[in-house]
Amino acid sequence: MSKVSKKVTSATYVQKVQSIFQCPICKESMYVSDLKSLVCSNHHSFDFTKQGYINLYTQQVKTKYNKALFEARRKVIVEGEFFTPLTEAITKIIQKHTVAQENLNLIDTGCGEGSHLVTVGEALRSHKSVTGVGIDLAKEGILVAAKHYPNYIWCVADLANTPFKDNHFDVILNILSPSNYAEFGRLLTKEGFVVKVVPQQKYLQELRGEFLAESAQQEYSNRDVVDRFQEEFQLVDRSRITYTKNLDQAMLEALVTMTPLTWRSTEKEKKAFLQKESAEITVDVDILIGRNN
Ligand SMILES: C[S@@+](CC[C@H](N)C(=O)[O-])C[C@H]1O[C@@H](n2cnc3c(N)ncnc32)[C@H](O)[C@@H]1O
Ligand SMILES: [Zn+2]
Incomplete structure (x- = not known):
């Protein structure tokens, strides 16, 4: 094309x-x-x-989420199938809560390079008609998304001030990204819900152990995030997804590049980690489903 x-x-x-x-x-x-x-x-x-995307963000923004990070994320997600059990679980949950709906407006807030939205959106499209929208503040992510995935709407936009009318989205995805609950509440239809994915204690623990050894972050707890979510929404479902994947050296390199966890690490530390030929890496997350109160 x-x-x-x-x-x-x-x-x-x-x-x-x-x-x-x-x-x-x-x-x-x-x-x-x-x-x-x-x-x-x-x-x-x-x-x-x-490329087909629209930039609806009115200010210039330069974030640490750059092209290399999103390309590495895409490699880990698409080639490495690192998050497949997670997106499968998300799809099942959405399907369960929207069985009777033939049309679904789905938005991913902080969609990055777009693969999660498309994986979930395509699985849902075998049951219903889905309008899929991905927004992210990082143009570099939206560019990768627009390049690979037609049939979705890709916008550079702030999730705290989205370019959408009130009450038009049935499902809001928010995966490992910041949130704005007032804005999410505004976007949701009456029966709509937010699907928020937050790290659990063992999420990428092999990286945390290596790169954050001295830091408090190694003892990660999502309790505050979950409490905040429950203050804003009625928690209608919660599930924990935990698994490990064996990643080879090339995939480990992409993993190190794709995550903010290594932003404070030196090249020497990264090189030392990448001596391994392969490693078991843990995904451990909570999926929270919330409706407007
Ligand atoms: C850790 S990444 C996760 C990306 C994607 N959901 C995934 O799981 O691959 C966090 C994302 O949130 C985006 N982000 C941060 N603040 C944002 C905002 N105010 N509006 C929209 N996106 C934002 C970043 O640009 C980045 O793409
Ligand atoms: Zn105007």
């Missing part, structure tokens, strides 16, 4: 669901203009890029 047609394909797709958008500046309704941009009634205009 040529780059021009990617832009037009994406604009055509967004046009069909343009009524869910609201201007991030003035909150007015938006529409797709000339299959080129998303415009509000006050003429705030946001162009579709040649």
